[in-house]
Amino acid sequence: MENEAVAEILAEIGVLLEIKGENPFKIRAYVNAARAIENVIEPLEFIIRDNRLGEIKGLGSALQEKVTTLVTEGSLPYHEELKASLPAGLIDMLAIPGMGPKKVKAVYEQLKLETVEDLEAACQDGSLEKLSGFGAKTVQRVLEGIAFHRNFGDRHRLDVVYHLANEILEGLGRHPNVLRCDIAGSLRRWKETVGDLDFVVASRHGGPVLDWFVAQPNVISVLAKGDTKASVNLEGGIQADLRVVSDAEFPFALAYFTGSKEHNIGMRQRAIERGLRLNEYGLFRSKTETRDPELRVPCKTEFDIFQALDLQYIPPELREDRGEFEAAEKIALPSLVEWTNMKGSLHNHSDWSDGKQTLEEVAAAACGLGFSYWAITDHSKSSFVANGLDEKRLLKQFVAIEEVNQRYEEAGTRFRLLTGSEVDILSGGRLDFPDEFLAQLEIVVASIHQGFAGSEEEMTKRLIQAAENKYVHILGHITGRLLLERDSYKINQRAVIDACAATGTWIELNASPYRMDMDWRLWHYAKDKGVKCVINTDAHRFEHCSYLRLGVGVARKGWLTRHDVVNTLTLRQLRKALDWKRSKL
DNA sequence: GCCGTTTTCGGCCCGACTGTTTTCAGTCG
Numbered sequence: 001m002e003n004e005a006v007a008e009i010l011a012e013i014g015v016l017l018e019i020k021g022e023n024p025f026k027i028r029a030y031v032n033a034a035r036a037i038e039n040v041i042e043p044l045e046f047i048i049r050d051n052r053l054g055e056i057k058g059l060g061s062a063l064q065e066k067v068t069t070l071v072t073e074g075s076l077p078y079h080e081e082l083k084a085s086l087p088a089g090l091i092d093m094l095a096i097p098g099m100g101p102k103k104v105k106a107v108y109e110q111l112k113l114e115t116v117e118d119l120e121a122a123c124q125d126g127s128l129e130k131l132s133g134f135g136a137k138t139v140q141r142v143l144e145g146i147a148f149h150r151n152f153g154d155r156h157r158l159d160v161v162y163h164l165a166n167e168i169l170e171g172l173g174r175h176p177n178v179l180r181c182d183i184a185g186s187l188r189r190w191k192e193t194v195g196d197l198d199f200v201v202a203s204r205h206g207g208p209v210l211d212w213f214v215a216q217p218n219v220i221s222v223l224a225k226g227d228t229k230a231s232v233n234l235e236g237g238i239q240a241d242l243r244v245v246s247d248a249e250f251p252f253a254l255a256y257f258t259g260s261k262e263h264n265i266g267m268r269q270r271a272i273e274r275g276l277r278l279n280e281y282g283l284f285r286s287k288t289e290t291r292d293p294e295l296r297v298p299c300k301t302e303f304d305i306f307q308a309l310d311l312q313y314i315p316p317e318l319r320e321d322r323g324e325f326e327a328a329e330k331i332a333l334p335s336l337v338e339w340t341n342m343k344g345s346l347h348n349h350s351d352w353s354d355g356k357q358t359l360e361e362v363a364a365a366a367c368g369l370g371f372s373y374w375a376i377t378d379h380s381k382s383s384f385v386a387n388g389l390d391e392k393r394l395l396k397q398f399v400a401i402e403e404v405n406q407r408y409e410e411a412g413t414r415f416r417l418l419t420g421s422e423v424d425i426l427s428g429g430r431l432d433f434p435d436e437f438l439a440q441l442e443i444v445v446a447s448i449h450q451g452f453a454g455s456e457e458e459m460t461k462r463l464i465q466a467a468e469n470k471y472v473h474i475l476g477h478i479t480g481r482l483l484l485e486r487d488s489y490k491i492n493q494r495a496v497i498d499a500c501a502a503t504g505t506w507i508e509l510n511a512s513p514y515r516m517d518m519d520w521r522l523w524h525y526a527k528d529k530g531v532k533c534v535i536n537t538d539a540h541r542f543e544h545c546s547y548l549r550l551g552v553g554v555a556r557k558g559w560l561t562r563h564d565v566v567n568t569l570t571l572r573q574l575r576k577a578l579d580w581k582r583s584k585l
Numbered sequence: 586g587c588c589g590t591t592t593t594c595g596g597c598c599c600g601a602c603t604g605t606t607t608t609c610a611g612t613c614g
Binding site: 023024025026027028029030032033057058059060061062097098099100101102103132133134135136137138141185196198224225226227228229231241243256257259261264265267269272277278279280281362502 | 586587588596597598599600601602603604605606610611612613614
């Protein structure tokens with residue numbers, strides 16, 4: 001069993017224990033263990049083989065035993081028994097705002113409610129309201145929560161929230177009572193999907209700012225509004241929270257609400273070790289004081305907070321408690337890739353297959369955005385639904401691309417379109433074009449678009465076989481996942497990464513907000529193995545050019561630097577890099 | 586269930602808001 005699956009099961013045990021009303025610290029031990037395993041770069045299988053499981057912080061003897069069982073047996077009796085002892089619907093109930101573990105436990109034990117549907121019925125027939133600890137308002141809130149959940153998922157793609165959040169931020173910035181403001185939360189950390197939007201504002205008079213916030217035209221309901229914070233639901237089912245603090249408190253509040261929760265715990269612990277106390281209002285020279293400005297260590301920005309805790313500045317993207325503290329102590333954090341480092345995208349479509357724009361339009365858009373090159377990698381012939389190109393049409397496209405490039409050259413512009421294909425990896429692992437033909441393409445991206453139902457072994461083998469082809473430069477969206485819609489097909493990602501390392505094949509970070517594939521959590525492993533990343537838009541229309549910016553955010557989250565990302569190279573350097581694998585294998 | 590320069594027990598991050606309370610538990614982030 002792979003690391004991610006083990007982590008998922010431990011986290012689920014934590015949830016189940018929560019509903020059971022177990023000791024909260026025992027629950028945290030499971031959640032912590034899940035986190036710790038998520039952060040382990042090496043496959044657990046090898047760690048167990050070498051008897052090194054005890055080196056993972058957070059795994060004591062009991063959890064080491066359980067993890068070993070999971071990895072070697074593929075399941076854990078303790079987990080199975082726990083699952084069998086509680087209706088599965090209770091976990092769904094926990095997702096409803098206002099329904100925490102205590103309330104879920106209460107409705108299960110006292111009203112025998114087992115599903116969200118049961119809960120809804122109990123709201124309507126009045127039985128929930130009679131339960132001690134519940135009242136009319138709670139019932140109302142639960143009903144709204146159920147409806148909300150039914151209409152919208154609880155997470156949102158980056159393209160949906162990115163502009164919305166920045167519009168609100170601009171509005172806050174213009175408000176006369178706002179001194180400073182910023183986006184916090186998982187959006188600032190560039191998670192691939194975002195649960196809610198968080199804003200932090202510095203102000204001397206927060207009241208009018210909160211009034212402005214809850215009165216925005218796209219606010220559909222106000223969930224809470226006090227003196228310093230407000231929560232609203234926005235159109236589209238997105239929750240947004242605003243927190244108002246003083247200017248002196250601002251950097252602390254920003255750091256606190258940026259999270260992650262696990263990172264914050266690490267920060268607090270560092271403060272405690274130094275005889276200090278850290279919260280959203282400051283870093284205090286006292287073990288008990290929580291708000292006294294006299295005792296606050298003066299910090300104008302987040303930089304100062306990290307410095308006060310003997311750490312290099314940790315960029316928001318890395319604040320996941322995945323090794324950033326150890327690196328920041330040694331001043332060894334990577335200098336993360338910047339959006340402005342990007343020179344182009346190596347996986348894009350045109351109206352020759354299922355894209356919307358002509359070659360000329362694609363070139364104009366990409367060149368207009370300041371890129372140096374843009375590869376046209378339309379689908380290959382087996383993707384008939386996507387109007388894939390056969391050899392004959394692709395040869396025609398070469399000529400058309402050459403014509404466009406001619407015009408740019410005559411105009412004295414350096415911009416170039418590159419020829420290529422997103423060639424299908426067929427069910428047996430064979431590619432959709434023969435090698436002799438692939439050799440004529442400047443860029444070959446190999447991706448799976450069909451036969452998703454294969455076993456993990458088969459799917460992994462298909463990708464490895466593609467990586468072993470000397471003409472394939474890049475493996476495209478290796479898991480095939482569609483965020484919030486479709487899970488990955490079964491695949492051993494580490495084995496694929498190993499094969500790419502052995503063959504000099506690059507792995508795509510598909511920057512479509514529907515994909516963000518390969519996942520940021522695996523880039524550290526890939527980077528350690530020396531595998532390069534290509535951040536590609538997979539653009540099908542010119543608005544998608546902007547995906548590159550979202551992809552860079554996620555790449556930063558994967559600890560990647562400019563040197564880890566191929567398409568930061570100049571066109572000349574890129575051409576050299578493209579020849580490397582073909583000349584070597 | 587984990588952990589230890591306060592090490593085998595007794596801690597484990599912390600504050601705002603809400604609702605149902607007559608002083609605080611539960612939830613959330």
